[in-house]
Amino acid sequence: MGQLLSQFLHGSFSLLLRVFVIVVPMMVLLEVFEGSRPFRRLVRLWARLMAPLGMTEEIATPTLVGFLFGLAYGGGIIIRETRRRSMSRRQVFLMSVFLSQVHSIVEDSLVFVAVGAAALWIVGFRLAWAAAVTALVSATTAAALRRRARRRPAVDD
Amino acid sequence: MKHQPSDLPGLPDLLEPAPSFGRALRRDLPRGVRSGLATFWSLARAMVPAYGLALILEKLGVITVIAHVAQPVMSLLGLPGSAAVPLVLGYVLNIYAAVGAMSALHLSPGQITVLALAILIGHNLLVEGAVLRKAGMSGVGFGVLRALSGLLAAGVANLVMKAFS
Numbered sequence: 001m002g003q004l005l006s007q008f009l010h011g012s013f014s015l016l017l018r019v020f021v022i023v024v025p026m027m028v029l030l031e032v033f034e035g036s037r038p039f040r041r042l043v044r045l046w047a048r049l050m051a052p053l054g055m056t057e058e059i060a061t062p063t064l065v066g067f068l069f070g071l072a073y074g075g076g077i078i079i080r081e082t083r084r085r086s087m088s089r090r091q092v093f094l095m096s097v098f099l100s101q102v103h104s105i106v107e108d109s110l111v112f113v114a115v116g117a118a119a120l121w122i123v124g125f126r127l128a129w130a131a132a133v134t135a136l137v138s139a140t141t142a143a144a145l146r147r148r149a150r151r152r153p154a155v156d157d
Numbered sequence: 158m159k160h161q162p163s164d165l166p167g168l169p170d171l172l173e174p175a176p177s178f179g180r181a182l183r184r185d186l187p188r189g190v191r192s193g194l195a196t197f198w199s200l201a202r203a204m205v206p207a208y209g210l211a212l213i214l215e216k217l218g219v220i221t222v223i224a225h226v227a228q229p230v231m232s233l234l235g236l237p238g239s240a241a242v243p244l245v246l247g248y249v250l251n252i253y254a255a256v257g258a259m260s261a262l263h264l265s266p267g268q269i270t271v272l273a274l275a276i277l278i279g280h281n282l283l284v285e286g287a288v289l290r291k292a293g294m295s296g297v298g299f300g301v302l303r304a305l306s307g308l309l310a311a312g313v314a315n316l317v318m319k320a321f322s
Contacts, residue, residue, distance in 0.1 A: 009214055012205045015260050019200055031189035036181035089293065094189040096294045100285075100303050101278055107196065108277055112255055117268050117273040121314060126277055129310045 002030060017116040023107060030068065030106050052100065053131060054138035061090040070104035090141070097137045101130035179289040199285045200253045207246060207257030214242070215261060234308065235315040240264065240272050248304060254281065267322075278307030 033039055047060035055063065106121065113119050176184065224238030231238050231300045239262050247255030255276045264272065280305065286296030 004212060004216055006211050011212070011260065012208055015208060015257065016201055017206060019204070020197055024197050027193035027196050028186070028189040031192050032182050032185045033178065035175060036178040037175045037186050038178050040175050073180065073214075088243065092292055093294065096289055096292060096299065097302075100289065100299045101306060107254055111252060112269070112273040112277065115256055115260055116269045118266065118270045121270045121318075122277055124272050125314055126274060126310070129278070129306075129313075134307055 008125055010048070010062065015115070019111060023110045024115045026106055026110055034069070053094065053134045054096055055098075056091055059087065059095050063095045066095070066099040066103045070107070076150075090145075094134060094138055098134040100131055101133050102126050162282045172243045178230055201232055203251055203253035207250070207254035209257075211242060211258040211261035220262075230253070234271055234275070235319065236268055236272055237262075237264070240268070241270065244275060247280040248282050251281040251284075266281035267315075267318055274314050275307040275311035278310055279303035279305075 008116045043061055043064055047057040050063060051057075052058040105127070107128075109117075109119065109123050112122055140146075178201065190206070196232070211220070214223075220239050220242055223241055227241030228238035231240050234240075242257075243255040243258040243262070246258050259269065279300075279301075282300040286300050289299050290296040
């Protein structure tokens with residue numbers, strides 16, 4: 001029992017130390033970055049990267065926020081943006097597909113890097129995977145929408 | 158359209174002009190540090206109990222039983238059966254609980270990476286499913302998509318890693 005307790009204390013301490021050293025400084029930088037001009041430049045670059053996945057510029061921005069900061073954050077942005085202007089359901093769907101595969105990229109990845117995962121794989125491969133899944137869903141649903149439009153030409157989505 | 162200030166606290170307002178990074182650093186550093194520490198505190202509260210739980214389950218032999226049952230599925234990903242414990246904790250709770258449980262197991266760096274991919278793509282399915290529902294999407298549908306896609310991504314990553322090692 002005493003051995004289990006000492007293992008628990010020792011393990012918890014080293015786990016928290018690794019997470020603290022890696023996660024906290026990056027989170028601070030990310031928080032500052034979000035309010036700065038370089039972030040706005042990244043938004044424009046990001047919108048161009050997202051275009052091949054079928055996303056418009058107006059949905060690319062909340063997607064970037066969710067990608068960097070997390071789904072709860074990205075979700076908050078969607079709710080705000082949909083209140084400000086109407087957003088097509090298809091665009092919200094595409095964003096949800098992408099963000100369901102990858103969100104909160106900095107914090108979540110760092111937590112796993114802290115316990116020994118390979119950063120290149122969990123960031124690079126995951127991002128490529130998310131893009132592939134989104135492109136696949138985008139192409140499939142676009143084809144389905146076209147088929148439906150051919151059958152019922154009067155109905156527009 | 159007239160610009161309204163952000164009504165959701167903590168969200169960046171993308172329509173307002175932004176300062177350079179240096180200025181933003183001077184202006185936002187205290188807020189950044191507070192937020193970074195708050196994040197750490199919420200991680201710690203999820204990780205430590207999950208780590209303790211996994212240690213106790215291991216001592217009681219429960220993990221051996223789960224590992225035995227999950228072995229056939231997990232071996233497809235090149236993982237030991239015990240890796241099902243952090244995976245399921247991740248699905249139901251969050252990645253911090255999963256990381257806590259993961260550090261109580263003995264996994265190789267490659268196995269940690271493969272398992273991390275499955276958990277990073279599919280996790281916290283109940284809470285994040287509720288967020289997606291708020292955006293008018295199907296929470297269940299996305300939960301299934303994420304769990305399957307995560308396992309598939311982990312399987313592909315495992316095969317690619319094996320091929321190149």
